[in-house]
Amino acid sequence: MRLGTVCYEGREHVVAALKDGRLLDLHLAAELAGEDCAWFIDMMAVIYAGNPALDLASGLIADASDRCILEEEEITFCPPLLPVQFRDCLAFETHLKNSFAAAEKMTGRPFAIPGVWFEQPIYYKGNRLSFVGHGQDVIWPAYASFLDIELEMAVVIGKKGKNIRPEEAESFIFGYTILNDVSARDAQMAEMPGQLGPAKGKDFDTGNVLGPFILTADEVSHPVALDMEARVNGERWGGGNSKEMHHDFGKILAHVSASETLYPGEVIGSGTVGTGCGLEIGKRLSPGDHFELEIEKIGVLANRIVKE
Structure with a gap:
């Protein structure tokens, strides 16, 4: 999967790129699914969580809801993460x-x-x-x-x-x-x-x-x-x-x-x-x-x- 960080409505969101070019807000998608949305607070949280977060993200992508979709014209891309080093x-x-x-x-x-x-x-x-x-x-x-x-x-x-x-x-x-x-x-x-x-x-x-x-x-x-x-x-x-x-x-x-x-x-x-x-x-x-x-x-x- 492809993961990024975007700014939308004044705050950063971790997103997954969908096949149609749209972006899935993973934090919101996890929250609506009753899953642990803390894994998607930022990219570092995803990295630290590792495979459990990636497995959940994969499931959220498969069941993507329109309520969690961000269009590229609505957002500004940030670096995926600010490097630790x-x-x-x-x-x-x-x-x-x-x-x-x-x-x-x-x-x-x-x-x-x-x-x-x-x-x-x-x-x-x-x-x-x-x-x-x-x-x-x-x-x-x-x-x-x-x-x-x-x-x-x-x-x-x-x-x-x-x-x-x-x-x-x-x-x-x-x-x-x-x-x-x-x-x-x-x-x-x-x-x-x-x-x-x-x-x-x-x-x-x-x-x-x-x-x-x-x-x-x-x-x-x-x-x-x-x-x-x-x-x-x-x-x-x-x-x-x-x-x-x-x-x-x-x-x-x-x-x-x-x-x-x-x-x-x-x-x-x-x-x-x-x-x-x-x-x-x-x-x-x-x-x-x-x-x-x-x-x-x-x-x-x-x-x-x-x-x-």
Whole structure:
């Protein structure tokens, strides 16, 4: 199933996407059915409740009542959840090769893929408080002139774990969603020689976009192999398939959780799929551009970038 969070009549509601494009208010549906509606107070409550909440949601979807239906024109999408912790990886070799070639042209400095990238997952920790949802505007940061999209898949952690083995990682994944960590490329290029990872190249209000839904992990086999595509103003920029990750999410969770506890509600991004950003193909965003990031079975994450 696909689960999301929307704002309706001044408060947030956990919803399930129905086949006809409508949304089921799970809290209201559970309340009317005499079931435990507390599981659907917010997405974190669903995650903590786990399979009992998902089983109930499945039953509510099957018996959906018109009294519990929300139409998309009535609501505003929020991020499915505000991550407890946010990490983003760099798992697609094609993206890395293309981006390094573009960076060399921009800066005149040589770039090469370090050997460690092939040996273990590489990631950084981003700003978990800067997330917005599907349909919300991304605000152009005043210090940047080169803005770019990033088409990524992300996992949402479903249960606490430490020293997770790759073969058991699937059981720690609650679901999959679409991530766009909008990048200020000029700021990023200036920071890279400092060798401490992204900072203002990634961290600005509204700079991270998540959603519109979380596809629960039972809907796909692991490791995931889903088609991904990026479009700007209706023009296809690029894309690929999540199976192209050099390190799959099993390896990523094993590496991240080594001597470190992962908690329910953490979000970990895959990094950008090959040709999933403008830097790779010689394009950049302009104020007013509308971008759509699509991942098979999850949906379309669409936003506009504007200057204040």
